[in-house]
Each structure stands twice: as C-alpha cells, then as structure tokens.
Amino acid sequence: MKKLAVVGAGSMAEAIIAGILESNLLKSSQIYVTNKCNQEKLEELSSNYHVKTGYDMQQIFTDADAIMLAMKPKDAADAIRAIKDHLTSDTLIISVLAGVSISSIEQLAEKELAVIRTMPNTSAAIGKSASALAINERVSEQQMQKCKKIFETIGFTAIVEEEQLDAVTGLSGSGPAYVYYLAEAMEKSAKEIGLDDEMAKGLIIQTLIGAAEMLKKSHKTPEELRKAVTSPGGTTEAGIRVLEANEVQQSVIDCIKTAAERSKQLGENFSSKVKV
Numbered sequence: 001m002k003k004l005a006v007v008g009a010g011s012m013a014e015a016i017i018a019g020i021l022e023s024n025l026l027k028s029s030q031i032y033v034t035n036k037c038n039q040e041k042l043e044e045l046s047s048n049y050h051v052k053t054g055y056d057m058q059q060i061f062t063d064a065d066a067i068m069l070a071m072k073p074k075d076a077a078d079a080i081r082a083i084k085d086h087l088t089s090d091t092l093i094i095s096v097l098a099g100v101s102i103s104s105i106e107q108l109a110e111k112e113l114a115v116i117r118t119m120p121n122t123s124a125a126i127g128k129s130a131s132a133l134a135i136n137e138r139v140s141e142q143q144m145q146k147c148k149k150i151f152e153t154i155g156f157t158a159i160v161e162e163e164q165l166d167a168v169t170g171l172s173g174s175g176p177a178y179v180y181y182l183a184e185a186m187e188k189s190a191k192e193i194g195l196d197d198e199m200a201k202g203l204i205i206q207t208l209i210g211a212a213e214m215l216k217k218s219h220k221t222p223e224e225l226r227k228a229v230t231s232p233g234g235t236t237e238a239g240i241r242v243l244e245a246n247e248v249q250q251s252v253i254d255c256i257k258t259a260a261e262r263s264k265q266l267g268e269n270f271s272s273k274v275k276v
C-alpha cells in the first residue's frame, strides 16, 4: 500500500494509525487524515505521528489505495455524500462504522465500491483489539490481505461474512465493556470486604490478565480452567454457587444476544434512512 486516507480523526482512527506506524507497515508520510472541522485534533495527530493532515480533499484522496471511514455512524451519511466523488471502484474502502452495511455505503456513494467492513474494539488503543473483517465481492485477495495486515497491527483479526458482524459486535465489539463491568463489581466487592482500594485494584487487574493469559496459553477449555480453581467444598465453589443461583451465565448469554440484536436493529435503521 502506498497511501492510506483516513476520514474521521477520532480515537479509533488514532489507534489504527498508531498501530500501523509502530509496526512500520506504512511511513507517516503515506498516511493522510482529515475530519469534519476539528483542526486542533488534526494538528495533534500531525505533531504526534507526523502524518499528513488537512482539508484539501485533492491532497487527501489523490492516489490513495485505501480510504478508511472512521467517523461516528451518525455522521456517516453526510460524510460519505461529501466525499463520494473521490470514491472510485479502484480505491479500497475500509469502514470501521458500527452498524453501517456495505450496501448502505455504496448507496450513499451512488456507485459500486470495493468495501471491507470491520468491527474492532477499543483495546485497539493498546494494540490488543479483537477485530473482524467482512468483504464484498469487489475486494481483491490482495486488498483483503493488505487490510488484514493493517488490523493485525492493532491485535487479533478474524475474517467473517458480513451477516456475522452483528454477532461480532455483540461479542467482541462491546466485549471490553462486559469485562469492565465485571471489574467494577470486583472493585465494589473488595471495598465491602474491607480491602484497600489501590491494592485491590492491583489484585483485580492481575487476576483478569492472568486468567486471560491462561485462556490463551493453556490448552484447557474455560470450563476446565474454572474447575481447576474450584476445590470441592472450598471458597470458589461457594462463590460460584451464588452466580449459578442468580443465573449469571445465562445473563451473560442474554446480554451478548441482546447486544447483537441491537446491532442488527441499528444497521436496519441506518439502511432504511439511507434508502429514503
């Protein structure tokens, strides 16, 4: 890839730019960034990452191999309409827009495009995203590999069918929030059982990291790992019994299904507005 243009200069765009530069996939001079009107943010990116920034659309888009759409979904329709003359079938479109279908992007651009729709998560900021990519039929193998390389600079990357992206959104797009929710509960409990806040924070973070690393490195299933912690008649068994009585596992399943449903609903709402 010789040139990447990024439209929308928020936290997701910054995380991806940082990942690309840290892994030397592209040089700063190959990345061009624009946004709606926040010049200060562009100056910050230019000074921190030495990428090219600005509002001269010819300069941003000319000869770009790929254009990344990274504004909020609510701004996507206006943004895509505003740049549609710069979108051609030769340029790969990489979208990080949650709940915006590939066909909505093409309808807004009023042309057929090669589009890769992605769902990263906020851990992209530290290179630990779990991302999924879905392509349309106009994306070449070479374009897909280039995009996969970009997302691998910010973490683990899976390839899925577009229909699966709502499920991915419910699972790993929103996923960090479920883990933070658990951490919040652990912090509250630590306070109630009399542990010092700072020390408890350290214990909680290391417990989560350790368990995640065990899931990754051991060949055991989550259930096997859980059973290995649980001594008969011991503390874990007593604790887990409370979770089971409150059907916490089923609640987590319902939570992820509901988030996936909501993703589908938001996508349908967006598509129906685009069609009007």
Ligand SMILES: NC(=O)C1=CN([C@@H]2O[C@H](COP(=O)(O)OP(=O)(O)OC[C@H]3O[C@@H](n4cnc5c(N)ncnc54)[C@H](O)[C@@H]3O)[C@@H](O)[C@H]2O)C=CC1
Pocket: 007, 008, 009, 010, 011, 012, 013, 034, 035, 036, 037, 038, 041, 070, 071, 072, 073, 075, 078, 079, 096, 097, 098, 099, 119, 120, 121, 122, 173
């Ligand atoms: N936060 C999350 O967990 C995830 C977010 N995403 C998606 O990433 C995208 C970006 O999210 P953030 O980085 O959190 O947003 P953000 O609010 O930090 O940044 C959005 C950027 O878009 C720019 N913008 C707004 N309207 C524009 C326009 N008409 N033309 C050009 N630029 C415009 C803004 O100036 C700003 O720089 C969203 O579409 C979101 O759905 C995807 C996966 C996970």
Ligand SMILES: O=C(O)[C@@H]1CCC=N1
Pocket: 098, 169, 173, 174
């Ligand atoms: O909550 C949301 O709608 C977005 C999509 C994935 C994570 N955050």
